Amino acid sequence: MPKFVEVAIALPIDRIFHYSVPEILSNDIAVGKRVFVPFQNRTVVGYAVGFSEKADVEGVKSIISIIDKEPILNEEMLKLTRWIKDNYFCSWGEAIAAAIPGGIKKGKVSLGERIKEPNIKVEDFPRSKAHVLTDEQSKALKSVLEAIDKKEYRTFLLYGITSSGKTEIYLQAIEEMLAKGRQAIVLVPEISLTPQTIERFVSRFGANVAVVHSALTPAKRFLEWKKIKDGKVQIVVGARSAIFSPMTNLGLIIIDEEHETTYKQDDVPRYHARDVAEERAKLNNCPLILGSATPSLESYYRAKHGEYKLIKLTKRIDERLLPKVKIVDMRMELATRKRIEIFSKVLLDAIDKTLKNGKQAIIFLNRRGFSTFVNCKRCGLVLKCKRCDTVLVYHFEKKKLICHYCDYTIQPPDICPKCRSSYIRYFGLGTEKVESEINHNFAHARIARMDSDTTAKSGSHDRILNEFKNGRVNMLVGTQMIAKGLDFPAVTLVGVVSADVTLNIPDFRSSERTFNLLTQVGGRAGRGEDGGEVIVQTYAPDHYAILAAAKHDYEKFYQEEIVSRKELLFPPFINLVKITVRARNEELTSKTASELALAIRGADPAMKVAGPAPAPITRIRGYFRYNILVKDKDRLVMVALLRKVLPLFKRPHGVLIAVDVDPISM
Numbered sequence: 001m002p003k004f005v006e007v008a009i010a011l012p013i014d015r016i017f018h019y020s021v022p023e024i025l026s027n028d029i030a031v032g033k034r035v036f037v038p039f040q041n042r043t044v045v046g047y048a049v050g051f052s053e054k055a056d057v058e059g060v061k062s063i064i065s066i067i068d069k070e071p072i073l074n075e076e077m078l079k080l081t082r083w084i085k086d087n088y089f090c091s092w093g094e095a096i097a098a099a100i101p102g103g104i105k106k107g108k109v110s111l112g113e114r115i116k117e118p119n120i121k122v123e124d125f126p127r128s129k130a131h132v133l134t135d136e137q138s139k140a141l142k143s144v145l146e147a148i149d150k151k152e153y154r155t156f157l158l159y160g161i162t163s164s165g166k167t168e169i170y171l172q173a174i175e176e177m178l179a180k181g182r183q184a185i186v187l188v189p190e191i192s193l194t195p196q197t198i199e200r201f202v203s204r205f206g207a208n209v210a211v212v213h214s215a216l217t218p219a220k221r222f223l224e225w226k227k228i229k230d231g232k233v234q235i236v237v238g239a240r241s242a243i244f245s246p247m248t249n250l251g252l253i254i255i256d257e258e259h260e261t262t263y264k265q266d267d268v269p270r271y272h273a274r275d276v277a278e279e280r281a282k283l284n285n286c287p288l289i290l291g292s293a294t295p296s297l298e299s300y301y302r303a304k305h306g307e308y309k310l311i312k313l314t315k316r317i318d319e320r321l322l323p324k325v326k327i328v329d330m331r332m333e334l335a336t337r338k339r340i341e342i343f344s345k346v347l348l349d350a351i352d353k354t355l356k357n358g359k360q361a362i363i364f365l366n367r368r369g370f371s372t373f374v375n376c377k378r379c380g381l382v383l384k385c386k387r388c389d390t391v392l393v394y395h396f397e398k399k400k401l402i403c404h405y406c407d408y409t410i411q412p413p414d415i416c417p418k419c420r421s422s423y424i425r426y427f428g429l430g431t432e433k434v435e436s437e438i439n440h441n442f443a444h445a446r447i448a449r450m451d452s453d454t455t456a457k458s459g460s461h462d463r464i465l466n467e468f469k470n471g472r473v474n475m476l477v478g479t480q481m482i483a484k485g486l487d488f489p490a491v492t493l494v495g496v497v498s499a500d501v502t503l504n505i506p507d508f509r510s511s512e513r514t515f516n517l518l519t520q521v522g523g524r525a526g527r528g529e530d531g532g533e534v535i536v537q538t539y540a541p542d543h544y545a546i547l548a549a550a551k552h553d554y555e556k557f558y559q560e561e562i563v564s565r566k567e568l569l570f571p572p573f574i575n576l577v578k579i580t581v582r583a584r585n586e587e588l589t590s591k592t593a594s595e596l597a598l599a600i601r602g603a604d605p606a607m608k609v610a611g612p613a614p615a616p617i618t619r620i621r622g623y624f625r626y627n628i629l630v631k632d633k634d635r636l637v638m639v640a641l642l643r644k645v646l647p648l649f650k651r652p653h654g655v656l657i658a659v660d661v662d663p664i665s666m
């Protein structure tokens with residue numbers, strides 16, 4: 001029996017801790033079990049990750065108790081979490097904590113809450129059988145099955161336009177897995193975990209499916225986790241964290257809509273589920289399928305260069321054509337009409353026609369609220385957030401001015417707080433205003449709005465979609481929430497009120513995001529027999545992202561975008577690490593950031609270090625933020641360098657430093 005147990009603790013301290021094991025516990029201690037340990041005068045949960053003969057400090061304390069009868073982490077999970085620690089600048093304990101359900105992080109053995117209702121009721125779902133595959137689909141499935149048979153790691157990029165039958169391929173590949181007695185994980189973006197998606201899987205595989213997402217109570221989450229761990233289900237469908245499902249015989253991982261940004265965790269550990277999935281597939285010698293109609297630049301680049309195997313699906317299942325897209329130049333609208341209107345004549349006519357034909361329309365604007373800024377006509381004052389460098393957005397229903405970054409809220413003033421005049425005016429538009437404008441223009445429209453304001457209550461998301469599905473509502477207005485996955489055959493019109501919202505975000509991915517959103521939201525039109533039309537309003541009608549989206553031409557977009565990525569040295573040509581320095585005092589923030597950049601440059605003069613520069617929105621919640629960007633081909637090299645530099649760096653009191661590997665926003 002080795003003398004000491006190595007314990008990982010979920011704290012931002014980049015090391016493991018040694019503890020001795022009291023005689024009476026020595027038979028029960030094992031790697032992968034949780035233990036209670038004394039730590040800085042507290043008792044905390046730790047994870048036993050190894051044993052050693054020597055301790056690295058004097059006066060080693062002993063563990064207090066062992067929580068688990070059986071290890072909760074197996075060898076694979078230990079390897080995977082160690083990989084996360086090495087790649088994402090966090091401690092091993094933090095990586096482990098992210099990989100297990102919330103309840104058991106706190107050291108609970110079992111969760112007390114009685115589960116009255118199962119997570120999904122299989123009886124509620126119709127049964128479905130496999131389709132006979134098209135030629136394209138068969139070929140795609142065949143290459144995946146070959147990898148499964150050979151038990152080899154391989155990443156496939158399944159690039160298929162919307163409705164080309166990707167999901168059917170997932171389902172049939174999973175069927176093969178089950179026949180071989182192996183298991184599958186399917187990741188979908190949180191937002192797509194709608195009844196529509198879940199139904200696809202449950203109606204095919206029944207009670208063999210576990211569904212995990214963030215809306216589950218901790219108790220239900222734990223129950224699903226336990227079911228998976230005990231081998232009671234063979235398929236997991238879930239959001240990002242489902243990649244850590246405790247399966248022991250994994251044969252296939254699928255990531256649908258692989259380009260989605262929700263696969264990146266924005267808290268420590270800031271992992272990307274796609275990369276974790278790749279690592280897990282390697283550990284299991286199994287294939288990984290990445291599916292998308294608009295692959296991320298990174299994935300398509302890798303597929304083009306042979307790192308991934310590219311599978312293309314070019315036809316829609318029913319041979320239905322992609323909808324026609326019309327771009328409306330709002331600069332011309334501005335010139336020909338007297339005042340700025342929300343809807344162009346073209347879009348107004350199209351809505352009118354749609355409603356007269358008894359069809360449905362989706363109107364998309366990726367900004368919520370009513371007016372997006374409020375300003376005094378006399379002195380020019382714009383009402384800003386007290387804590388952030390942002391303007392306050394007027395919300396009509398709440399009758400409040402709200403900051404979208406910190407939720408700071410005030411009453412709309414009747415008179416200007418600065419010059420006391422009453423010339424307060426409201427400008428800009430969000431989804432609330434779009435809704436009210438439609439109401440104003442079309443008396444017979446029955447409108448529902450879907451954005452994070454109307455879906456805050458649980459169940460409201462499904463309720464709105466149901467009303468649209470059964471036709472009680474004929475117009476759906478919303479943010480990116482309505483851009484994805486919805487399949488409503490009666491939708492013949494999709495209107496994009498402004499394509500410029502995402503285009504104007506100061507981020508190297510803004511073109512990619514705009515192209516993706518337009519393609520996705522456009523794909524909601526014309527899924528039925530009556531075909532469909534997409535109308536895109538923009539002040540930048542010549543932008544390549546908008547032009548390519550209008551032609552459904554991913555390849556064209558990729559060719560343009562990849563050139564600028566290469567020129568400016570951004571992913572996929574390098575990996576990025578973003579280091580954000582935050583403090584309440586701007587001078588201190590900027591000074592500390594400069595010193596840190598200097599320290600990094602000093603430690604490795606060859607490393608490409610840009611900045612520091614103020615973040616696009618410099619102040620949020622009273623904290624000033626300055627970014628340093630480190631660029632290199634090898635993520636591990638950068639993380640290792642920062643592991644050396646940061647612990648030695650003298651961080652002034654009140655300054656916070658966050659490290660984000662492969663950031664998805666600037």
Ligand code: ADP
Nearest residue numbers: 131132133134161162163164165166167168317
């Ligand atoms: P995607 O995931 O690419 O959007 P889906 O797999 O959802 O595409 O397929 C679109 C529609 O076509 C679904 O309703 C699906 O049931 C149906 N479908 C898929 N494959 C076939 C097939 N081989 N034969 C008939 N219908 C199919």
Ligand code: ZN
Nearest residue numbers: 376379416419
């Ligand atoms: Zn004023």
Ligand code: ZN
Nearest residue numbers: 385388403406
């Ligand atoms: Zn704010």
